Amino acid sequence: MTEAIIHGIILAFGLIIPLGVQNVFVFNQGALQPTFIRALPVVITAGICDTILIVAAVSGVSLLVLSFAWLENIIFGVGVIFLLYMGLFLWRSSTTTAKVAGEIFSTRKQILFAASVSLLNPHAILDTIGVIGTNSLTYFGNERWAFTLTTIVVSWLWFLGLAISGRYFGKLDSSGKRMGLLNKVSALVVWGVAVYMAIKLLGNLMIT
Template sequence: MFIAIVHGIVLAFGLILPLGAQNVFVFQQGALQPRLYQALPVVITAALCDTLLIALAVIGVSVVVFTIPMLQMCLYLIGFCFLVYMGWSVWNTSSSTDAKEQREFMPARKQILFACSVSLLNPHAILDTIGVIGTNSLQYNGVEKLAFTLACIIVSWLWFIGLALLGKMLGKLDTNGKWMNRINKASAVMIWLVSLYIAYQLVV
């Protein structure tokens, strides 16, 4: 069982470490929200979405999505449209000191909606979860498979909590908002790149 746990931890870190739309959005909200607890909706939503994808990958249900062409096309199209809008919204977020009084922080409902979009409407991320975690889980049974799955899920939760904390630390250091404005632009570009990848998958 120890090997299964270590295996799950290593795989989960390998999948979650690369910079992606989900990671930059959690980091951004951690930095922008006036209190850390106000970023909890995005942290919890992202972690729950990953938990769902990991569980579905391990039991093999998520593979069904990519065996039905019409369902796959709908997922790609919805994901593309929503990520384009999300990128535009993030791009126009201001973090300057002058705008601090007028700035409206993203409410919990919008955080949840956006977090779901970057987590569940990214076919590339879903395929990674199925291909890597789902495939590797096949070598385990019973308690070992459960330990492997829980290890992956725990890494995901700890990672998103850590990202929000890191974002909050940067937000406190960046008193004039200069670096956060750059992060917002970089986040938007990252999200648009994901949407372009999805558009490419639609036409090929």
């Protein structure tokens, strides 16, 4: 069981540490919200969404998705459109917008955006389903439960840490200029992922 736990920790960190749309949004909200409590809806929603994806992956959904190329293409197509929109939204977030974004994002809007960047992000979906799902197949019984719970706990702790880090970043950025710059860098990252997904989609379509 120890091996399964260590495996889960290494795998989970390997998947969630790279800068992506979900991480960017959680960090931004931690920095922009007036209090840490106001950023908790983002953390909780992202954690719940990752938990759903992980449980679905371990339960065998990964085999279903990987068996149907058209389903993967749909995920890519929807994801590319969504990522292009998110990148545009972040790019247009000027310094002024960054300073008032905490008021703009109500609890409901935070939950909706966090859910969308978690569940409509093909990179997160395919990583969770394809990588965690397939790796879980090497374990059975209690070991598989240990592996699954470990990846879930790491995911929740990571999102909590991102929000806390964002909170401290926001305190250091009294002028909002750094936040505006971060939004633009984040937009470039998001667009980069969108281009990567579009290339993958075109490759799949050409093969079929």
